[in-house]
Amino acid sequence: MAKHRKKPVVVEAKLFEMGMEDGYACYPVFSDKLIGYFYKDGVMPKSVRKPAIKTLEGWYEVEVGKHYIVTGVKGERYPVEKEIFEETYEKVEE
Template identity: 40%
Template structure:
């Protein structure tokens, strides 16, 4: 068994921070979304995005990063993992 280092790769990524950003991500990626009612049950707000990935449909929540991989695929990434794995290019 040897040790290996991940090759440096530049990816596009968007952070899902609020309903407006969720709408922009969904529009840009042409992906499905899940709507839930807000606290007052009168205004819908987007708090989850359903992303079709190579491993099946994955859910992104507020705060998660949405990454476009090297082959054009999309997948969500939790903020703590994103911070440990990526830095601005």
């Protein structure tokens, strides 16, 4: 089988900060108010909201200081964990 090298591609990237999210993933925090599928007094449980970005593959949760948000050549966005990003990408002088 022939060997191939991936062409270098220049992308934009920034360490994730609040305000860069496209939405939130929400997970209910259940308490003693939960009774089956109904809630006392019509109160829904509090939710834990986690920032998320929309990618070509779907929604991904991201964390401040833990992920870089990479913007690809066609404008697509995807998260890369900080350690992996710093090992596999290098800054390009403009």
